[in-house]
Amino acid sequence: MKSAQPTGLNMGKRPLMTVMKYVDKVVRVKLKNELVYEGKMTECDNYMNIVIEKAVEYEGNGRKATYPRILIRGNNIMYIQLQPMLSEL
Amino acid sequence: MKSAQPTGLNMGKRPLMTVMKYVDKVVRVKLKNELVYEGKMTECDNYMNIVIEKAVEYEGNGRKATYPRILIRGNNIMYIQLQPMLSEL
Amino acid sequence: MKSAQPTGLNMGKRPLMTVMKYVDKVVRVKLKNELVYEGKMTECDNYMNIVIEKAVEYEGNGRKATYPRILIRGNNIMYIQLQPMLSEL
Amino acid sequence: MKSAQPTGLNMGKRPLMTVMKYVDKVVRVKLKNELVYEGKMTECDNYMNIVIEKAVEYEGNGRKATYPRILIRGNNIMYIQLQPMLSEL
Amino acid sequence: MKSAQPTGLNMGKRPLMTVMKYVDKVVRVKLKNELVYEGKMTECDNYMNIVIEKAVEYEGNGRKATYPRILIRGNNIMYIQLQPMLSEL
Amino acid sequence: MKSAQPTGLNMGKRPLMTVMKYVDKVVRVKLKNELVYEGKMTECDNYMNIVIEKAVEYEGNGRKATYPRILIRGNNIMYIQLQPMLSEL
Numbered sequence: 464m465k466s467a468q469p470t471g472l473n474m475g476k477r478p479l480m481t482v483m484k485y486v487d488k489v490v491r492v493k494l495k496n497e498l499v500y501e502g503k504m505t506e507c508d509n510y511m512n513i514v515i516e517k518a519v520e521y522e523g524n525g526r527k528a529t530y531p532r533i534l535i536r537g538n539n540i541m542y543i544q545l546q547p548m549l550s551e552l
Numbered sequence: 553m554k555s556a557q558p559t560g561l562n563m564g565k566r567p568l569m570t571v572m573k574y575v576d577k578v579v580r581v582k583l584k585n586e587l588v589y590e591g592k593m594t595e596c597d598n599y600m601n602i603v604i605e606k607a608v609e610y611e612g613n614g615r616k617a618t619y620p621r622i623l624i625r626g627n628n629i630m631y632i633q634l635q636p637m638l639s640e641l
Numbered sequence: 642m643k644s645a646q647p648t649g650l651n652m653g654k655r656p657l658m659t660v661m662k663y664v665d666k667v668v669r670v671k672l673k674n675e676l677v678y679e680g681k682m683t684e685c686d687n688y689m690n691i692v693i694e695k696a697v698e699y700e701g702n703g704r705k706a707t708y709p710r711i712l713i714r715g716n717n718i719m720y721i722q723l724q725p726m727l728s729e730l
Numbered sequence: 731m732k733s734a735q736p737t738g739l740n741m742g743k744r745p746l747m748t749v750m751k752y753v754d755k756v757v758r759v760k761l762k763n764e765l766v767y768e769g770k771m772t773e774c775d776n777y778m779n780i781v782i783e784k785a786v787e788y789e790g791n792g793r794k795a796t797y798p799r800i801l802i803r804g805n806n807i808m809y810i811q812l813q814p815m816l817s818e819l
Numbered sequence: 820m821k822s823a824q825p826t827g828l829n830m831g832k833r834p835l836m837t838v839m840k841y842v843d844k845v846v847r848v849k850l851k852n853e854l855v856y857e858g859k860m861t862e863c864d865n866y867m868n869i870v871i872e873k874a875v876e877y878e879g880n881g882r883k884a885t886y887p888r889i890l891i892r893g894n895n896i897m898y899i900q901l902q903p904m905l906s907e908l
Numbered sequence: 909m910k911s912a913q914p915t916g917l918n919m920g921k922r923p924l925m926t927v928m929k930y931v932d933k934v935v936r937v938k939l940k941n942e943l944v945y946e947g948k949m950t951e952c953d954n955y956m957n958i959v960i961e962k963a964v965e966y967e968g969n970g971r972k973a974t975y976p977r978i979l980i981r982g983n984n985i986m987y988i989q990l991q992p993m994l995s996e997l
Contacts, residue, residue: 478601478623494627494986496942497585510602511625512923512956514990532990534923536956539940539986541583541628545603545621567712574685584717586674600714622658630672630717634692634710656779656801677762689779689803692779719761719806723781723799745868745890755884762895764852778868806852807896810868812888834957849985853941857995867957867981885942897939901959901977 479509482543490515491544492535498522500535511537568598571632579604580633581624587611589624600626655683657687660721668693670713678713681704689715736787746776749810756783759802765789767802778804821866838899846871847900854878857889867893873883924954927988935960936989937980943967945980956982 491501492513499521507515513535520528580590581602588610595603602624609617669679670691677699684692691713698706736818758768759780766788780802787795848869853888855877862870869891876884914984937958944966951959958980963971 464612477597478595479597480624481595495940496986500987506923506926508922508924510584514558514923514926530989531992533987534927534990536982537625537986538627538983541585541624542589542622542624544619545623549619552948566686567684567692568686570684570692571712592653594666627716629714630674631678631711632715633708634712636709643753656773656781659773660801665810673762676802711737714816715803716805719763719769720800720802722797723801745862745870746864746869748862749890760885762851786890805894807889807892808852809856809889811886812890814887833953834951834959835953836980837951837959842931851940894983895983896981897941898945898978898980900975903976 479511482507482511482545485543485545489546490540493541493544494535495539495541498527499532508537511540513537513540513543568600570634571596571600574632574634577637582630582633583624583629584630588614589622597626600629600632601628602629603630654700657689659723660689661686663723667724671719672713673717673719675706678711683702686715689718689721691715691718691721746778747775749778749812752810752812756813758810760811761802761808762808765794767800774802778807778810780804780807780810835867837901838863838867841899841901845902849897849900850891851897853885855903856889864893867896867899868900869893869896924956926990927952929932930988930990934993937984939980940984940986940987943972945978949962956985956988958982958985958988 477551485504486507487505490504490513491499491500492515493499499520501521502515502518504513505516506512512534515530515535516532519526520535521531527547534549574593575596576592576594578591579593579602579606582588589607590605590610591607593602594605595601601627603621604624605617605621607619608615609619616619632633663682664685665681665683668682668691669677670693671677678693678696680693680696680700681699682691683694684690692710693708693713694710696708696711697704698708737772752771753774754770754772756769757780758766758783759770759782760766767785769782769785771780772783773779781799782797782802783799785797785800786793787797822824841844841860842863843859845858846860846869848871849855856871857873857877858871858874860869860889862868868885870888871886871891872888874886874889875882930949931952932948932950934947935949935958936944937960938944945960945963946966947960947963947980949958949959951957959977960975960980961977963975963978964971
């Protein structure tokens, strides 16, 4: 898909570099099935595949389950909630 | 996927270059789950992964929640509403 | 994904080159969420990301909303209706 | 995605080469939204993006609409029904 | 997507090479729409696009239709049931 | 999609390398259709295509079926539950 990319364009900051900064921090991830997973993101790659440890699963407002470690596939992530970092305040 | 692309074809303006112009502007994004997120798009890449700050979540006509910062995965975006820029008027 | 492609095969005309011919023409696009958007397609790329100006949104048979400019992500397009061009008649 | 592919492996016949043989023939395509489109496939590429002319849209057993020309995006195709060719009988 | 891949890593056996061994054998494929297709898989590629001949379509426990030849798009496959081969017993 | 990747960035540990360590171990996989499959993961690749042997299918809390061998397509995986390894305790 290379040729369709505006190479050489200044794209400002990049989302993938931003999410990498949250490795080892707590994130909250909403998947396509509307469930939400919260826990420490210990791994992440450029597809947004992420590993979350001590993940708590939420459905609506209720806690549903916990998992010691889950690997979430990036394409099924709707969004990742990121907390502004202290260094940015 | 390179070989299937009509390289050398004049493709006119390109959507990805257009969306890059809206970095640091307010956008409204509809996701596959029908929810809408509005806020300042601070980051964007060629997959249409975008970071929105002070994102307001809407469901139908009602405001549902706000998030300081969310990273939306590009493949789950249905569309991005863009306001015509003053320089174009 | 290069190696699985029948390079060197005559593929006849190509859909992506066809849709490029409709830049600046009115198209009608159906998305995965069953909504339909109609308006002038001002931009298009090889992922079928498209920009539509003065887009009218239809749900079933009713008009639902209008947008000055929307960027639709290609992977969420079910199909694009194309009108045969005069030059083809 | 190249490195994960078993290059050098004999893959027998390939689906994409097979569908190319149906250019200018009538195909029946089922999309993710369960609707079916039937008509002459005039164009096709390696993503399975296809152009169908005089497309008839079916929902369940009923005919719903016709379109002079539609471009269907490959990733939203569930399957394409292909009729065995006379030369194969 | 090359750079994110752990090249040089021993990945053990690979799923795509395994499915290739089932060319010309009967497989059972479940798609995203919950329908199941069973028949002889005559073609297959690295995207898991597959051609099935004399495909029987099942919905729940009932037989719904048969097709002489269908091309199923890989990304819409949930899973392929594979029977252990005699040589493995 | 190469140019959008922050090459040269230290990405910490990578999810795909982590899942490879679970080859020949029992995993639990949730798919987009909400069904869960549990069994020994005997094969895995960089798309997260995985082969599970003696797979037990669960729907909600009930056991629904078992399969000697299934190949699950990576893009339809919501997440893989991984048990912490003894060597990590």
